Amino acid sequence: MNIAGMGVVFTRGRGAAALEQALEQGWVAPGTVAVPAGSAPAYVVAPETLADKTVLAKARRADRFTRMAVLAAADALQDSGLAGRLDTSRLGTIVATALGPHTTTFGFLDGILEFGDAGVSPTAFSHSVHNAAASYIAMTLDVRGPTLTVTHFHFAFHQALLLADAWLAEGRCDHVLVGTVDEVGAVMAYASGRLCRTPADGRIKPLAFATAPEAVPGEGSVFFLVSRGEGAGYGRVAGAQLTAVPEPAPEGAVHLLDADGLSHDESGYRAVAREGLPVASYAPLCGSLMTISAFHAAVAALMLRRGRRYAVPVPDGAGDLQVCHESGPAEIRHVFCTRLDCAGNRVTLHLAR
């Protein structure tokens, strides 16, 4: 399955160029989100990033969650160079999310509490369903193929990729827009602040492999335009569901670890890091995010396209591990991205040139 185009919306901006710039620049301190106790650090997407009246012309009612997804999906299609050339009745969309548009959901609950069961807003209700973003993507890009939204707290993106590949294999679609979206909202930021430790300096330390790691919520959307045919500008997805890196590991391989502090114990990643490949994690650039795997896949795709490695933004705790400390040209042929869930289940994604 080839990656023909990519769209990214995250705290540092929008588009593959913004991601590249963030990777070159390294870590910067997070912004904040309002919580009952005042404010908490969070890697939030700036309102300016979402101010695009052209792409969002049909999305006047859409919330931030949907806007992030529409922009990332539209950018992925644009980036592929296939916009206007592909058959939209054979274009599918798969949106993966962990938490859905929960800010709108809680806004709807506000309506019930303030105005009663019979006084709530139908606009809020219809935008609080998980598939609102997919609907706006379809309307904006005139996608007439199958449109699916799926949810899982750990492996939503991997499952979405697996399904995209299945749709292409069974001939249901010629192209699929597959991606993730999740947002930071006050309620979940509050919950995250209580369920996870928060670093005083706002730095997530993914290579510290802590038993009680620190998290800073992040948000964003990442989309890929994939197909079996033309366009592999960003390489290809060679495997979405591996349980380990193949032995012996192929030449020119890098291993990205999806550690971002949201798991109660990240010590399991240490064993993964000891498997011999150079390791990296870019969670400090996007924040702690249940769908971080898609963000790492975007970094991987960029590494393959540019033939570059990028310095890890927060190397704390890496010790004697083989970690990339400087950005520069590199012969990268394979990128493995590994995600562990709280129960120790492992899924490794494999992108190759």
Added chain:
Amino acid sequence: MQGQDREQELVKIRAKLKELLVSNLNMEGVTPDQIKDDDALFGEGLGLDSLDAVEIVVILQRNFSVEVKDMEKGREIFRSINTLATYVYETQQAKK
């Protein structure tokens, strides 16, 4: 005298409705004073749709304590700011 009161009240309701519609329906690029009293709200007019229609029901309920029970009748009420304002005024008067 009563006619004057009615007209004054309708002017107020129309102005409030325009503000409420622009803000609650996220009518981007439209300001309240750009909406004319007789502009068609739906379809080719201001481009509102069926979801806006049910949202207007909630706007009337929350801000004017006016109910619209029958959406089929709602079609005529929802034609323009004028028809909406008249419905709000008459419903409020009937309650007094």
Added chain:
Amino acid sequence: MPACITGIGVVSAAGFNRADTLDSFAEGRRHFGKVTRFESPLDVPVFEVHGPLPAAPAGSESRTLQLALHAVSEALSEAGLGAGLTGRRVGVCFGTTVASQLNDMDFYTAYRQTGTASLVPVERFLKGNLAEAVARAIGAQGPRITVVNACSSSADAVGVALAWLRCGLCDCVVAGGADELNRIPLCGFHSLSVMSREPCAPFDRDRQGLNLGEGAGVLVLETEDAARRRGAVPALDVLGYGAACDAHHLTAPRPDGTGLEQAIRLSLAQAGLEPAAIDFVNAHGTATRDNDRTEGSVLARVFGPSVRVLSTKGYTGHTLGAAGALEAAFTALGLRAGWVPASAGFVNQDPEIPLEALRTHTVVRGRYALSTSLAFGGNNAALVLGRRV
């Protein structure tokens, strides 16, 4: 390559299991009433499930999961897989709406009032991804994902299962959908002005809107090889799945119904069937003005105005994330039993809809049937089911 149906499980207001449901269908019984599961000032009929459901595992308690596990148990038992799934590559794909949202009113009220709240509901929510929770409960180790495509969620979940089986990702998939009756969607559908104060009347001229319901529907799907290897003799199949997006509006169907038509034609193409081969259609038929007008017109266009159409929502209400799988299950049961019930609530033909729904209990002799789903967001899904002999 079809997917064999080796087990079916259903629970809804129409019945606590397959046999119970067929009894209600045969007698035309409709079990609706006022909301009893929670306090509600909304005076609308709903279709609740009454009866003892299995407990959900500690830490992930939810009524939606209980409904799902109840139907899963009936389906696995019919499939002869009740004893366990060890050693098999089993996937789990479930549709839902309610279970995907953290809509715990007590938690949120406390949070709003005091700025702090017990996080037990949050932790329960984070352990409650429906497909994951079902997989954990039955020990399935294959792919698992929860589909949140609003009202077509579980029809799409069956479609995902079909894709997994066809691509060799697993030998068996437990596919379905579940949703409990919940205050949040009840308020939401009320606000959309699409709920009827009367028992719903799909396709009827005087229909006033939908009623909400709750339930779960489950199909155990296997590849032919996997089923035969373990000695199962499948009699029913899912032959085709079609999905297409309207790309039109968040809440209203595309008036010309071309998205639904495309979904139906794709499902028939995958099944290798012409429209004439379809004996009956178990329609989405929510009884809203818009849905039934659009859907009825498309069905008449594709299958002709004399097509046999029913909506089972008159027996179950709209069960949202469970509807697609429940109705696929009812369709399969109809093919197997050789009859389908009257389309409850249908009395007078609507001049805007060029077909009539079934007025009576109807004998089915054909081998193929269709189940359709239309959803918020413009999703359309169609499933073709078949009987072998």
